[in-house]
Amino acid sequence: MADPRSFGPEASIPSADPRGDPFLSTRFSLPARPDTFLRRDRLVAHLDRGLSVPLTLINGSAGAGKTLLAADWAAGLRQPVAWLTADGTDEAPGVFWAYVLEALRTAGIRVSEDVGRPAHPGSVDHALLARLAADLGGRARPAVLVVDEFERVPSAEIAEQLQFVLHHAARGMRLVLVTRTEPLLPLHRYRAAGSIAEIRGAELAFTPGEAATLLDSHGLSLTGDAARALVERTRGWAAGLRLCALAAQQSSDPETYLKEFEAGQSTVADFLLAEVLKRQPAQAQDLLLRVSVVERFRPGLADALTGRTDGEPIISRLHRENAFVEHLGRSWYRLHPLFAEILRTHLRERRPGLERELHRRAARWLSRCGSLPETLAHGAAAGDWEFTARTLVDDLAIGQLLSGLRTEALGRPFARLAPETAGPAASIVLAARELCRRDLRRGLTHLQHAQRQLDADTTDDPGLAPARLSCALLEVLAARLAGSPLRAEQAAKTAGELQGLIPAERLDRHPELTALLLTHLGSALVWAGRFDEARSALSRAVRCSGSPSTTLPRQDALGHLALIDYLNGWPGQAEKKVLTAMGEAQRLGLPPPLRTGIGRLVLAAVAVDRDELDEAQALLEETAPHGGAPDPVEAAGRIVATSRLLLARGQVRDALRTVRTSVPAEVVSPWVEEHAALVASAGHLAEGRPEAAVEVLGHTPARRPARAVAAAHARLAAGAGGEALGILDALTGADRGGPALTVRATLVRAQAADQAGDLTTARRLATQALLDARRERLRRPFLEAGPWLRRVLGTGAGLPPAWDLLAVRPPGPPTPGNRTAVRHQALVVEQLSERERDVLQRLAQMMSTDEIAADLYVSVNTVKTHLKSVFRKLGVNRRSDAVRRARELRLL
């Protein structure tokens, strides 16, 4: 019964927390009880009673014996208990909940995989908490979760989330919080409802009887009076009694010692600890003082700190004698937090200045066998910047500084790094920090500084490959920000060569590095209008492993791919990509500032094409740049979407002013230039200057479809219909672009036919354009076309299929609630035949194709044919959508 893990398998898939660090298994293990531990039945009974209410609070000062009480109780329970020792890093909700889930799994409390895991350290998806609560709520026997040292989680957000899960899991969860300070949960409400059990300081205090028993187990017998006096002196404080027993044991005359202590006036722990410490052999004293600078240690680390090799025997003796040292399992130990704190003040007094050196040694030892964040923290505490930075760079973790998820955790240690002291690795870290803030000038200064120092080393030391690779990555990012495709390509090529020099295993641990390289390169290529090459790089970035660390670059890459789709006239595909990216971001609980900016700009532009102008406006406002200049592609994307919106609203002058905004970049972007010309041309047309509209697009017939369509439109308006058709005829195959462009081209042809007096052709073409536009819900081209379209399509009965639905506007202004409804508003609905209606009605009754066929006495193939034409007419692809759309249109 002692080990709760015997109830289930070890943690399922061994994994890492959202920062990418492996879980510290010691945080899930029940703290070991020393041999002299005194089980106090009154407290255990209170805890047992606590199992009938959702929340139990064990609240007391440092050293009050809270942890051992909870651990002893948990070990004796006839059910698995999830144990979690909180940690300062748990302030980040994503990390905290990842640890909670892991604690449950480690304890063998099966939580459905559907609950998922938080992917971002800084936040957790509310839906995940709801799923967890539902999962826990559904069980017959409640899951017991103990969070020890909860005072180290001061976050109000986490308290609220715990309260949410606890409330919704109802009978399925029992939470025990062990803490020095009152947690931020609404305790008064729990108290009023009688749904909390509290064990506070007064109850934790030892009674004289208990104190006598405890000291007895240390071989010290106390009279009733002596026990009472001792309890009064120590206020029944567990740590005080324990130290007192140790000190007395080690003195020549324990009884007199205790009497003298009782009469004294010193602060208890302070005094006793000094007493116990000074009776230790010199080496043990030295070791205790030195290990006080680390959270936890192994004998090896202790040796590194003392510079001797006697760590192992000293530590095991101290642990055996229950003096200061606690065993965490797997040969990890720690000092009792209270003692560690006091020992640190002794260290500072006795060996001033040594603390820094100890941090330096700890960082070096940990860099060989510990986790990166701990190394960085100690390295920073030692002020040993170059070493700390080199650890980060050599680990190839530079990408994690850039990819958002760990920017905080890894960047924080470097907050105090002064630029002038920087060696190559520190310069790389500084460059990454500046480029992250989009400060190109400063970033480049640091990067060049790093590069020069690396170049000065001509030995071709393979150990420098990670630093060089990090430089190349930053170079690609800098080139992206500077709008310089050539430099981006060059640096990406260098990076590719350097990757070959680094062990594959280390590269595999950092998929974000490759994803970032490809995305930044892709972005620079998009800027240069080299869409095919850009698409190839970006698609590779999207296909990078789906680990949380690659989320941000993959989002960014999807946004850029969507932009290419949009510019090529495929708004539906563009929208789909962005929605995929946004869905993933939401599922992973990425905080909004980290979500794709370019993607939402593309959505805004798509919304303009669909004449959903308010939605476009909202998207543009949401993505308004905060701080730092955006990169060129994002800046240009904003210009495109904004100017399109302004044109659609008839604010021609504002649109022209917008496209004249210059985006600073090393090379000119062809599509950004082209776009400016398109808007200028459209502006001239809108203000009745067709010649100027022709002029601004240039005279050479363009092969690029957007420009060609605009040129044809302008020429037609200028009365040169023949030329217009010539330009369109020159476009072949893939050159024609997607529906957003072909629909516009078809409309130009229809208008040309109309001007030539061929009403039949004009009508056929206009109808064709309507049908092509329907699936993409492209309203804008028709609204821009002008009054001739209405005339061509005609009015009254017996005229082309439901063209006048073009005029149907969404009911009322779009609000967040009815956005989807608005978005799916049918553009044009062709009349359904009677047979198609029959099929649709049966579809709505959830009948299968076979059942419909049987019911209507027709073949299955006939039903399928009817379904296809229903789908086409309603502009949908799925049965469920067809039924929903038919209901919206009141066809059912």
Next chain:
Amino acid sequence: MRYEIRIDGHLSETLAGAFPELDHVVTPDQTLLFGQIVDEAHLYGLLARFQSLGLLVVEMRRLPE
């Protein structure tokens, strides 16, 4: 703001060293720490440090300037 904090018992010189920003005097059964406190964050930080060192705060008050 100046504060005065009373701790139960006699604080050793070593442990008093953990509060370099405060002066201290020892009374018959208490230790009195006093000095300038920068802001509220400092104040709560001090309280947490007292707690983590196992010290019992008996009284805490702001002194007139």
